[in-house]
Amino acid sequence: MGAEVVIEGLTKSFGKQAIWRDVTLNLPPGEVSVMLGPSGTGKSVFLKSMIGLLKPDKGKCEINGVDIARCSERKLYETRKLFGVLFQDGALFGSMNLYDNVAFPLREHTKKSETEIRNIVLEKLELTGLSGAEDKLPGEISGGMRKRAGLARALVLDPEIILCDEPDSGLDPVRTAYISQLLVDLNAQIDATILIVTHNINLARTVPDNIGMLFRKELVMFGPREVLLTSDEPVVEQFLNGRRLGPIGMSEEKDSAQMALEQEQADAGHHDGSTEDVRGIVPQLQPTPGLPERQGAIRRKDRVVQVLHTLPEPAREGIIASLTPEERRHYGIPEPAVTAGGRTPAHRGNLPAGEVADLPGSPAWPGAEQSAPTRPLRPRRGGA
Amino acid sequence: MSARTATVPGMGMLRETGKLFALGLDIGRGIFQRPFQLREFIQQAWFIASVTILPTALVAIPFGAIISLQFGSLASQLGAESYTGAGSVLATVQQAAPLVTALLVAGAGGSAICADIGARTIREEIDAMEVLGVSAVQRLIVPRVLACMLVAVLLNGMVSVIGVLGGYFFNVVLQDGTPGAYLASFSALAQLPDLWVGELKALIFGFLAAVVAAYRGLHPPPGPKGVGDAVNQSVVITFLLLFVVNVVITLIYLQLVPPKLG
Numbered sequence: 001m002g003a004e005v006v007i008e009g010l011t012k013s014f015g016k017q018a019i020w021r022d023v024t025l026n027l028p029p030g031e032v033s034v035m036l037g038p039s040g041t042g043k044s045v046f047l048k049s050m051i052g053l054l055k056p057d058k059g060k061c062e063i064n065g066v067d068i069a070r071c072s073e074r075k076l077y078e079t080r081k082l083f084g085v086l087f088q089d090g091a092l093f094g095s096m097n098l099y100d101n102v103a104f105p106l107r108e109h110t111k112k113s114e115t116e117i118r119n120i121v122l123e124k125l126e127l128t129g130l131s132g133a134e135d136k137l138p139g140e141i142s143g144g145m146r147k148r149a150g151l152a153r154a155l156v157l158d159p160e161i162i163l164c165d166e167p168d169s170g171l172d173p174v175r176t177a178y179i180s181q182l183l184v185d186l187n188a189q190i191d192a193t194i195l196i197v198t199h200n201i202n203l204a205r206t207v208p209d210n211i212g213m214l215f216r217k218e219l220v221m222f223g224p225r226e227v228l229l230t231s232d233e234p235v236v237e238q239f240l241n242g243r244r245l246g247p248i249g250m251s252e253e254k255d256s257a258q259m260a261l262e263q264e265q266a267d268a269g270h271h272d273g274s275t276e277d278v279r280g281i282v283p284q285l286q287p288t289p290g291l292p293e294r295q296g297a298i299r300r301k302d303r304v305v306q307v308l309h310t311l312p313e314p315a316r317e318g319i320i321a322s323l324t325p326e327e328r329r330h331y332g333i334p335e336p337a338v339t340a341g342g343r344t345p346a347h348r349g350n351l352p353a354g355e356v357a358d359l360p361g362s363p364a365w366p367g368a369e370q371s372a373p374t375r376p377l378r379p380r381r382g383g384a
Numbered sequence: 385m386s387a388r389t390a391t392v393p394g395m396g397m398l399r400e401t402g403k404l405f406a407l408g409l410d411i412g413r414g415i416f417q418r419p420f421q422l423r424e425f426i427q428q429a430w431f432i433a434s435v436t437i438l439p440t441a442l443v444a445i446p447f448g449a450i451i452s453l454q455f456g457s458l459a460s461q462l463g464a465e466s467y468t469g470a471g472s473v474l475a476t477v478q479q480a481a482p483l484v485t486a487l488l489v490a491g492a493g494g495s496a497i498c499a500d501i502g503a504r505t506i507r508e509e510i511d512a513m514e515v516l517g518v519s520a521v522q523r524l525i526v527p528r529v530l531a532c533m534l535v536a537v538l539l540n541g542m543v544s545v546i547g548v549l550g551g552y553f554f555n556v557v558l559q560d561g562t563p564g565a566y567l568a569s570f571s572a573l574a575q576l577p578d579l580w581v582g583e584l585k586a587l588i589f590g591f592l593a594a595v596v597a598a599y600r601g602l603h604p605p606p607g608p609k610g611v612g613d614a615v616n617q618s619v620v621i622t623f624l625l626l627f628v629v630n631v632v633i634t635l636i637y638l639q640l641v642p643p644k645l646g
Contacts (some may be wrong), residue, residue: 053511073519081517091512094504105516108523153516 001295002030002193003064003082003160005050010059010069012042012049018217019045022059025212025222027161028303030296032187032194033222034204036239037214038248043197044088046214047163050195051083052076063161081109084159084192088166090150092138098125099134102153109157124152127182143170151179155186161193162186168200176200180207180285188287188294201240205229206285209300213239215248223311224304226322229281230314243274281318305331407521407602408595414519414526421527428531432493433538440488440539444546447484451475452551456559468555469566470573476547478578478637483630484547485539486589489532490622494597497528498618501601502611510602520602529594536590537583544582577641585633589626596622 005027012019019042027033037043048054050061052068061068066079092101102121106112112120125131128148138146147170154162164183168176180203187194198204204211205225212222215235221228228236238246245266247254266272287294301323308316320333328334452472459468501524504510510520555561600618604610 048511051515053514077517077519080515083515085512085515087508087512089508091508093509093512094507105518108516108518150512157516 001160001191004029005161005193005195006060006062007050008060008062010046010049010056010061012045012054012056020214020217020219023214023219024059025219027193027195028210028296028300029193030187030191030294031209031300032183032196032207032296033210033212034208035195035197035212035214036199036204037197038239039199041214041217043214044165047085047165047195047197050163051080051085081157082160084154084157084162086147086151086154086162086164086167088169089143090138090146090148092146092149092153094138097135097137098130098141098149098152101138101149102156105153105157120156121152124155125149127155128152129178144172144175147171148179151182158190159192161195164194164196164198166198166200167196168198168203173202176203181288183207184285184294185287185291187296188291191295193296199239201242205240205282209284209296215239224300224315224319225284226281226315226318227311230312230318241274243272245272281322301327305333308333403603404596404599407525407599410521411526411529411595411598414522415530417522417526421523424524425527425531428497428528429534431496432489432531432535435492435496436488436535436539437542439492440484440543441546443484443488444481444543445550447480447543448472448476448547448550449554451480451547452555453559456555456561460559465561466565467569467572468559468561469552470569470571472551472555473548473570474574474578476551477544477574477582479630479634480547481540481543482582482585482589483626484543485536485586486593486626487623489536489539489590490593490597490626491619493532493535494593494622495615495619497532497594498597498601498615499611501525501528501598502604502614505602505604506606506608506611525594525598525602528598529591532594533587533590536586536593540583540586544579573644575641575644577637581633581637581641585630588629588633592625592629593622596625 007026008024010023011021023046035043035046045054049056050068056069060070063079063082066075068076068079071079092098093104096104099121102124103117106117106120110117122131122134125134128151130145130148130152133141133145133149136145138149141149147167151164151167162183167179167183171179183194183196184207186192196203196208208225210223211225211228213220213228213236220233220235221231229240231237235247238248245259245262247259249258262272304311304319305323308319311319320328323331323333452468455471455475456465456468459465459471501510504524510524513520513523552563552566555566556563597618600614600621601611604614
């Protein structure tokens, strides 16, 4: 089972400039979480603080009971071995070829023989679609390949916590979908806790169990995906829809005059940048058929049902609708009126929660759901 | 950034100095931590030697020459020609050799180290290594520092030999000095501790050059241009530091070791 990450009151500033204040959240073991936020809100800084590369000013970040911000150097290096981190640019060692890059953690931390190392490395390279590129230097391959190689290197030690800094930036939508599927499959196989920092809405809607959002130097919200996806919070709504209308401006914040002007323009028929309303709960990406069920998802169900009464109405409905009748009986929850009847027990590949907020219709393949099948393309990447 | 947070003038400089010392201590500790990165050490020693040997030899010849010429002309004015060899050997072994070595180790070796580490830093390679649970200081910096120290000591020996040979050549050929007198007076003033202190200086200079280069490389100003600036600064800082340290060591040495003709 993956490690639990407990973050309390984390605050970071560079000089006088505060990056974010008082971030408190809990990454439940084995679950996939996504951290959203406009560019420049310190998402990468947040990741780096979690692994002790940057020292937060205040607060603590506990992994398996070890406070990363305060522990001794020896403890820090020990704890870091639990992490697999994918940096934005892959951060491969420029002087080594891909094979040596991926083999590096194994050679440093394990006493495995070269034959064993070879097997593991080739397996991870195949997993990330890099077979045959072992001898290439990082300078000789494309950004997407570097990113995938970085992921392969992050995975060789079978980490308990995987942190991904924008796994989708610089990748085309298809490869992003594959990376998303890869992360979900990994989670099913090794039950690692995963945190993805991104601003890819499609990934944020389909992959995680929990979503958080950083804006205006603080954590706007963090919770089960249903909560954020159905949220009325203007910042969240604007961000999910990729609109210009809303509190987020070009330089992070907007004044009210600018907001009023944009509203006026939009009312007069000026395009606001979004293509469709993508709020609402979409089906979550499931592991590839044949893989074990995600233990994290099972634990999450227990966890979420327990706090169900504290969640906002739309999120609650969404969660109840995603449960099978047996599960509802198990938890003692009455059948929801909206979707009652006609539902078969959910199994892998089925789309349990989809009908609540969306029009019926099944996607062509996982990771490419569209909330409104009549519309041509996905909201953010759509070229229309 | 440190300049902005500084409230008292000079605070930023003090902070940087403090961090430099902290890195020096970390390196000192890293030297004794296992596993020792032998492969990296050999590669780096070879690399630093390969970029410094030729320029050092080429600088050593004229350096030995000017010392010898200057001292030769001075000695002949005072009527002490027989001491020409003694003086130039002393100056070469005790002062010129460690300084020439240090300048080249800092200029050629240190700048290469700084550029290498700096490029790795801005490409997040150092971060990635730290995150993989490998200490960058222990894995990358310590072998480089040790390599720099080793090469500095070896180069110092080479510069001493070439400098003395150069001095001999110019004194004998250009100043009509007598070869016999030059050689005979070799040990008139110079003594073995002079060679030891020269080697010790080279060792310390090699350490300083590498630590400063590594420090600037690990904390470059942002952006690719920052790495260039860092390399530039590292060379300048090292030069300043070396001359100050040289004065200190020389003073201590002159106090501790009695001159031969005392």
